Amino acid sequence: MKNVNGPLLTNIYGVGLRNVHFNYLEQSPQLFTGWFEIISENFFRTKGRPRAILEKLRRDFPISCHGVSLSIASYEDFDWDYLKDLKNFFHEIDPFLISDHLCFTGLRQNNLHNLLPFAYNEENLIHISARIHEVQEFFGRKMGFENLSAYFDYKESTMSEWEFINELLKRTDCHLLLDLNNVFVNSHNHGFQVDDYLEAIQFEKVQQLHMAGFSERENFYFDTHSKPLYPELIELYKKVLQKNPHIPVLYEWDEDIPEFPVLEQQIIHLSNIRAEFIK
Amino acid sequence: MNQQDFNKKFIECIRTGENTEELLTLMKSFSRLPSDRALEVYREDYQARLTDALKNTYRALHAVLGDEDFLLLARDYLKNYPSSYSDLDDYGDKMDAFLRGHLLSDEYPFLSQLAHFEQMFRKIFHQEEVNGLQATDLQTVITDESANLQLVPSAVVLSYDFSIEKIFSSCLSEDDSSFDFLIPQSILMFKKNGLVKMHLLSINQSETLKKFHTPLSFSACIKIAPATMTPDEMQSLFLIIGLEQILLKS
Numbered sequence: 001m002k003n004v005n006g007p008l009l010t011n012i013y014g015v016g017l018r019n020v021h022f023n024y025l026e027q028s029p030q031l032f033t034g035w036f037e038i039i040s041e042n043f044f045r046t047k048g049r050p051r052a053i054l055e056k057l058r059r060d061f062p063i064s065c066h067g068v069s070l071s072i073a074s075y076e077d078f079d080w081d082y083l084k085d086l087k088n089f090f091h092e093i094d095p096f097l098i099s100d101h102l103c104f105t106g107l108r109q110n111n112l113h114n115l116l117p118f119a120y121n122e123e124n125l126i127h128i129s130a131r132i133h134e135v136q137e138f139f140g141r142k143m144g145f146e147n148l149s150a151y152f153d154y155k156e157s158t159m160s161e162w163e164f165i166n167e168l169l170k171r172t173d174c175h176l177l178l179d180l181n182n183v184f185v186n187s188h189n190h191g192f193q194v195d196d197y198l199e200a201i202q203f204e205k206v207q208q209l210h211m212a213g214f215s216e217r218e219n220f221y222f223d224t225h226s227k228p229l230y231p232e233l234i235e236l237y238k239k240v241l242q243k244n245p246h247i248p249v250l251y252e253w254d255e256d257i258p259e260f261p262v263l264e265q266q267i268i269h270l271s272n273i274r275a276e277f278i279k
Numbered sequence: 280m281n282q283q284d285f286n287k288k289f290i291e292c293i294r295t296g297e298n299t300e301e302l303l304t305l306m307k308s309f310s311r312l313p314s315d316r317a318l319e320v321y322r323e324d325y326q327a328r329l330t331d332a333l334k335n336t337y338r339a340l341h342a343v344l345g346d347e348d349f350l351l352l353a354r355d356y357l358k359n360y361p362s363s364y365s366d367l368d369d370y371g372d373k374m375d376a377f378l379r380g381h382l383l384s385d386e387y388p389f390l391s392q393l394a395h396f397e398q399m400f401r402k403i404f405h406q407e408e409v410n411g412l413q414a415t416d417l418q419t420v421i422t423d424e425s426a427n428l429q430l431v432p433s434a435v436v437l438s439y440d441f442s443i444e445k446i447f448s449s450c451l452s453e454d455d456s457s458f459d460f461l462i463p464q465s466i467l468m469f470k471k472n473g474l475v476k477m478h479l480l481s482i483n484q485s486e487t488l489k490k491f492h493t494p495l496s497f498s499a500c501i502k503i504a505p506a507t508m509t510p511d512e513m514q515s516l517f518l519i520i521g522l523e524q525i526l527l528k529s
Contacts, residue, residue, distance in 0.1 A: 041365055041366040041367070041368075042366065042368065045366065045405070046405040047405060047406060047407030047408075048404045048405040048406065048473075049404070049473055052473060069365035069366070073282075074286065075282065075283035075286060079365060082365045104286055106290050106362075107286070107287065107290055108363060109361060109363045110290050110294065110361040110362070110363070111361070111362040111363060111364060111365070112290060112293055112294075112321075112325050112362075113325070113328050113329065113332075113362060113367045113370075114321060114324055114325060114328065116286075116289065116321070118282055118286075119282060119285075123281065123282060124282055127282070151309075151312060151317040151320050151321065152306045152307065152308070152309070152312075152314050152317040152318075153306070153307040153309070154285075154305060154306065154307060155305055155306065155307050156282075156305065157307070188311075189309055189311055189312060190309060191309065191310070218311070219311055220309075220311045220312045222320075
């Protein structure tokens with residue numbers, strides 16, 4: 001399978017492109033960010049302003065396309081019209097990474113628009129591996145898949161999340177988009193050790209990191225992407241730096257989104273930590 | 280239960296509350312969040328996401344109804360229409376039809392048409408901007424009886440029984456001055472320089488311009504234009520067509 005990574009990133013820190021920042025970005029301000037990640041579904045079928053902004057940014061920045069509707073763990077056939085439009089879109093935008101989530105999102109006629117967990121067992125390993133092969137074959141390139149935050153587990157799970165992911169990476173040769181926030185949130189909610197997770201994960205397969213701020217209610221953590229960096233996440237990032245300091249990092253902020261410079265402060269902070277680490 | 284069956288039952292459970300007891304026997308509870316509460320979290324999240332999508336598309340409808348009634352409307356809509364879209368922002372495209380028979384329309388008879396207007400606004404916003412003939416080129420083409428003209432894809436002519444554009448504008452500008460919303464309105468909505476723009480039209484002008492939703496020569500259009508159309512109406516329509524470049528040679 002062809003590995004389309006495009007040019008090496010000169011700055012490994014990126015942010016999510018959100019429409020609340022369009023006005024700001026249209027002014028072509030001086031930016032720290034080295035690249036943008038887009039939610040593919042917000043851009044792939046529009047010829048309106050979102051597309052115009054994306055094309056403007058694409059002239060100066062690498063783009064990573066991250067999807068939310070592939071539903072790789074679904075037991076229905078893919079929505080081939082959706083995949084064809086995505087493929088055309090990738091051809092036009094030439095992203096350095098294409099990715100989606102390790103989840104199902106609903107049924108074709110009943111999309112919950114959420115990232116829903118599945119049981120970590122052999123049945124799903126066989127099924128999802130076959131689907132990843134199918135979709136990578138269709139796109140003609142590898143995809144990244146993101147670990148998700150789950151608010152329940154299945155009694156039918158026979159392996160840990162990291163064991164499942166490792167086996168999936170081995171069987172499909174896909175990339176891992178490692179969401180550190182999700183690892184942290186799951187470790188707190190599910191009661192496992194973060195170190196067990198990070199020690200087990202094959203970092204050579206990690207093509208991108210996601211970081212975000214979570215929220216807390218009744219001592220349960222929710223992956224809301226609504227806060228600045230927490231010290232716990234920074235500590236986790238330092239552990240990742242020891243594994244591989246060159247992985248591109250995205251900061252996500254999707255609720256109560258602040259001004260763009262505040263968002264950039266998060267990645268500047270991470271960049272400073274990395275600079276100290278590799279000094 | 281295999282994963283395929285679980286998925287179906289889980290989705291039904293989130294949408295309708297069915298299958299809850301059965302699903303709970305298959306889920307592993309966390310000490311910090313019992314499984315029944317986890318289902319509630321997913322249910323609340325589902326409703327919040329789709330309601331937010333409706334709010335984004337129907338900003339004026341939301342402003343007219345206020346939070347409480349809009350939330351009730353969204354809940355009703357969700358019950359009747361699950362999403363079949365890959366992009367959440369597309370959710371809600373049957374709102375105008377849904378509102379035609381909805382109780383809220385008894386109080387606000389313009390709701391369905393306002394929803395239609397907002398759908399069209401969204402459609403034109405995402406449409407590729409196409410510039411039609413400039414006024415000078417148009418002069419040449421209208422004398423050619425064999426040349427057919429058509430509205431550009433980024434323009435549409437809309438007619439409503441109520442002052443929909445006025446309702447829409449006043450909602451979004453939070454203008455609370457009173458006006459008679461019972462006056463019918465015809466609107467040319469089009470895209471220019473990346474923005475959705477509008478011109479109000481007379482009934483005669485809109486009837487004439489609507490003919491160009493399908494290819495038609497200018498002379499043929501004049502022949503079937505309303506008999507009551509005045510020279511002033513025709514002249515101002517021609518000015519708009521030339522200025523806004525909304526007709527293409529097809």
